Amino acid sequence: MTTETVRAEPAAVAPAEPRVVVVTGGSRGLGAGIVESYLASGDRVAGCARSSTTEVEGWLASHPDHFLFVPADLSRxxxxxxxxxxxxxxxxxxxxxxxxxxxARDGILAMASDDDIDVVVDLNIKGTLYVSRLVSRRMLARRSGSIVNISSIVGRSGYRGLGVYSATKAALDGLTRSMARELGSRGITVNGIAPGYLRTEMSHGLDEGQMDQIVRRTPAGRLGDPGDIARVCQFLTDPRNDYLTGQVIVVDGGLTS
Ligand SMILES: NC(=O)c1ccc[n+]([C@@H]2O[C@H](COP(=O)([O-])OP(=O)(O)OC[C@H]3O[C@@H](n4cnc5c(N)ncnc54)[C@H](OP(=O)(O)O)[C@@H]3O)[C@@H](O)[C@H]2O)c1
Structure with missing residues (x-):
């Protein structure tokens, strides 16, 4: 007989207070799908990007009390x-x-300019560090919070022509594990999601042949969509999942399984 205490699940989950959710790059593509998911769950959502979009204008009109947009270049x-x-x-x-x-900037490393390297490193690594530093300070003071870093399967597998981008995503996975260790004892979880290929503006650099090949090799038989990733964000940031931290979850339809 074990003496371990078993925590019973409450019969019903009490309606939660709306959370304050920050989504960087929350103006289009995957970020827009994530914003929509948290607005649908009744949360208050703050997004940023360098410029506004019709989606942003729509949320400002439809959710004036629950949506905030701030123009910002996070590489600064x-x-x-x-x-x-x-x-x-x-x-x-x-x-x-x-x-x-x-x-992302396409092209083999041998041909990359300083600008190609700076733009990708300055946003994907430095921008993520800037925001995470500021937000984690706030979370530490309240001893609660959850952080999700959007990585990519190419951070593990690599991809010809995406060397700089792949390096930044591998760096984010290291950041995820380090921050989980730094913040875990203060009630803050830190996880990553490594999506496969999504149908967003970023994947427009892939030609139809490359897209067809990816779909053929994907057990799920399709590209990912923002909803596939947003649902995993919701799971990782559910306060009941406070025993799940330091992980990078691959969401790629089985492509790299
Ligand atoms: N698409 C894929 O197949 C795929 C696969 C794996 C992982 N991912 C990852 O998923 C995330 C979202 O990608 P996506 O496909 O949705 O890309 P996207 O459609 O190009 O959207 C990128 C978002 O980031 C914003 N952004 C770009 N530069 C910025 C800057 N300097 N400061 C602030 N915001 C900036 C963009 O708005 P502005 O341009 O107006 O600033 C936009 O809101 C990325 O981290 C990407 O690496 C994508």
Whole structure:
């Protein structure tokens, strides 16, 4: 007979307070799908990007009390601070951070310019570090929160012509594990999601032949869509899943299984 205490699940989950959810790059593509998912779950959502979109204008009109948009270039530390300060001023704290903003430049490393390297490293690594530093300070003070870093399967597998991008995504996976160790004892979870290929503007660089080949090799028989990833964000940031941290979950229809 074990003496371990078994925590019983409550019969019904009490309606939760709306969470404050920060989604970087929450203006289109995957970020837009994540924003929509948290608005649908009744949460308050703050998004940022360098420029607004029709989706952003629509959420500002349909959810004026639950959606905030701040124009920001997260490769700049001062813009990251402006964004996080605006969220705190509006809603006082952050419960969930989804580090989604990312950029890719195609081309083999041998031909990459300094600019190709800087743009990708400055947003994907430095931008994520800037926002995570600011938000985790706030989460530490409240001893709660969850962070999800949007990585990519190419951070593990590599992809010809995406060397710089792949390097930044592998770096994010290291950040996920380190932050989970730093923040775990303070009630903060940190996980990553490594999507396969999604049908967004970012994947427009792939030609139809490459797309067909990816679909043929994917057991699920299709490309991913933002909803596939948003549902995993919801799972990882559900406060009941506080024993799940330091993991990078691959969501790729089985492509790399
Ligand atoms: N698409 C895929 O197949 C795929 C696969 C695996 C992982 N991912 C990852 O998923 C995430 C989202 O990708 P996506 O496909 O949705 O890309 P996307 O359609 O190109 O959207 C990127 C988002 O990031 C914003 N952004 C770009 N540069 C920024 C900057 N300097 N500062 C602030 N925001 C910036 C964009 O808005 P602005 O341009 O207006 O700033 C936009 O909101 C990325 O981290 C990407 O690496 C994508």
């Amino acid at each position: 530390s001062d813009d990251a601070k402006t964004f996080v300060d605006a969220v705190i001023e509006r809603w006082d704290h952050v419960d969930v951070l989804i580090n989604n903003a990312g950029v």
